[in-house]
Amino acid sequence: MAAPGIRWSGAGARCTIRGVLTPEIMDYYRQGGERDRLAAGAGRLEFLRTWDVLTRVLPDPPAAVLDVGGATGVYAGPLARAGYQVHVVDPVPEHVADAAERPGVTAVRGDARTLPVADRSVDAVLLLGPLYHLPVRAERVAAWREAARVVRPGGVVVGATISRFASLLDGFVWDYFSDARFRPLVERALADGVHRNTDADRTWFTSAYFHHPDEPAAEVSEAGLILRRRVAVEGPLWMIGARLPEVLADPGRTDLLLEMLRAVEDEPSLFGASSHLLTVASAPHR
Secondary structure (H helix, E strand, C coil): CCCCCCCCCHHCCCCCCCCCCCCHHHHHHCCCCCHHHHCCHHHHHHHHHHHHHHHHHHCCCCEEEEECCCCCCCHHHHHCCCCCCEEEEEECCCHHHHHHCCEEEEEECCCECCCCCCCCCCEEEEECCCCHCCCCHHHHHHHHHHHHEEEEEEEEEEEEECCCHHHHHHHHCCCCHHCCCCCCCHHHHHHHHHHHHCCCCCCCCCCEEEEECCCHHHHHCCCCCEEEEEEEHHHCHHHHHHHHHHHCCCHHHHHHHHHHHHHHHHCHHHHHHCCCCEEEEEECCC
């Protein structure tokens, strides 16, 4: 059953599953790591900052939000509790099952490039994961374009990207360079953004695309959306590594951290140092 206000396109014909994710990416996510990834350490900071931004850019509830690549519903659940009508589309069956168990959330398998949702039927679209795993630019633009198709005129689209420089910095924060296999992954990502990890060892992130901070704006424009702002999610503070859980365990220090990051979230010189970047766009008032 679809969430109220979110209309399916005819017979689900636009829903294409086969070939959405490469085998190593599908295998990575089917291990269940997304259930807890945003609950501790750098993941906790990513969640707190992303949620902080969403509360400021999304329309007021009970707006209809389509959470594309919403995984286990980590954001969909809180959004539903806040009064939003939330529907998750994700290619991983285990993610869909987990998300659908959250109160007020519906979920279905689907592809960000061919969404099974009717034109202009939602108030906001979240792309908080799909852009990581589309190494071909035309396919990333297709995901943005699909978001533009299903969102109502003036509606909001928020996309998350991983920084081109994240693996280089991560390698020193967590000493990944001590493993000789890691350096070639970093060098390839720096050259063309493609982080190609087919190794069964999941010490590092699975195969992905790491954006240069300037790329999302051009993708948004080509998809027919209007760029509103770019936001550094964690800034460089995720690089304090092992000390981060200590900071986040203290409510006062956490509030200070969030306040300070909010003050510099639009500073372009910090975009490349942030592990993640949010690009906020809107559909034209057609």
